[in-house]
Amino acid sequence: MKVNIIMDPLLLLRQSIKSRGLKDTAQREGIVRFLAGAKGHLTQEEIFKALREREPGLGRATVFRTVKLLEEIGLVTRVTFADGVARYEFAYGRPHHDHMICVTCGVALEFSSPAIERLQTRLAKARNFKVRWHRHEMFGLCARCAGKNSS
Amino acid sequence: MKVNIIMDPLLLLRQSIKSRGLKDTAQREGIVRFLAGAKGHLTQEEIFKALREREPGLGRATVFRTVKLLEEIGLVTRVTFADGVARYEFAYGRPHHDHMICVTCGVALEFSSPAIERLQTRLAKARNFKVRWHRHEMFGLCARCAGKNSS
DNA sequence: TCCATAATGATATTAACTTTCATTCTCGAT
DNA sequence: ATCGAGAATGAAAGTTAATATCATTATGGA
CATH class of the missing domain: 3.30.1490.190 (Ferric-uptake regulator, C-terminal dimerisarion domain)
Structure with a gap:
């Protein structure tokens, strides 16, 4: 029998970050918090624009890199529909x-x-x-x- | 019971072209002939380069437009693997x-x-x-x- | 607090795809 | 066979998303 223990996504983020020798930043946490709340299939651009309103100064490159990291960690899944544009959906615990x-x-x-x-x-x-x-x-x-x- | 009558792909091409009020060109026929022979999953660029050797002067734009047309007609199928690049395979009769x-x-x-x-x-x-x-x-x-x- | 090093964000670059436009070609009408 | 309207072509430019660069800033263990 397989048991999944679901923890707060932010805790998983911090744990994954630490175990990889990376650093915990406000941007990364903000993106995770946003994705965990926003249901749907969002492009990098959509994530960027939505977050940029709250956090001016956020860069596209950070969204790009964070979303890639989150995919590796398993917090998000990349899906590509007919238009060929990559979209991301929050996957953890789902x-x-x-x-x-x-x-x-x-x-x-x-x-x-x-x-x-x-x-x-x-x-x-x-x-x-x-x-x-x-x-x-x-x-x-x-x-x-x-x-x-x-x- | 469903019966499929398979005809020469070039004949299907000509028929589809005529029924749409389009025109039959050497480039279109060349691309169909090439795809019908080349098994595999080819990118636009690969199709372009392979054909360019035989037919210098062939343009990327023509490959692009033709491949789109062939997809509509049903002669080829577009497949997109993990790298996100569109590939085409000959589909007619398969x-x-x-x-x-x-x-x-x-x-x-x-x-x-x-x-x-x-x-x-x-x-x-x-x-x-x-x-x-x-x-x-x-x-x-x-x-x-x-x-x-x-x- | 210090500081090695990871992260950031502006910008540049890449790559694939798509459009533009002047010229050429096709094909039905003559 | 030739004419001509309109489709097709190819070079080049434009678009879009993805990715790399690099100087600057921020993080977190010592």
């Missing part, structure tokens, strides 16, 4: 999921399927492929946009 | 498949699973989501690279 993305309005519905994951694992095993991560995305029309079009 | 991508050597193994597709369809239906296309990718280590690392 179960894995994949997305259905509406090509009209851009909304990203989440789904998860243990049955699919099992089949996936079996397929990988048959090829001796060691899966590190995966992404499974469906692109199409959400209920709302499909309704509009068919009228 | 069954749908997804990929396992080795993060070390970059090889892309193909897989397909009707069982997964069925589950996927069911999940989408439950949300009234109309799937246009999907991608399902596993990133990790292929058998060869996993073997090297564990030694």
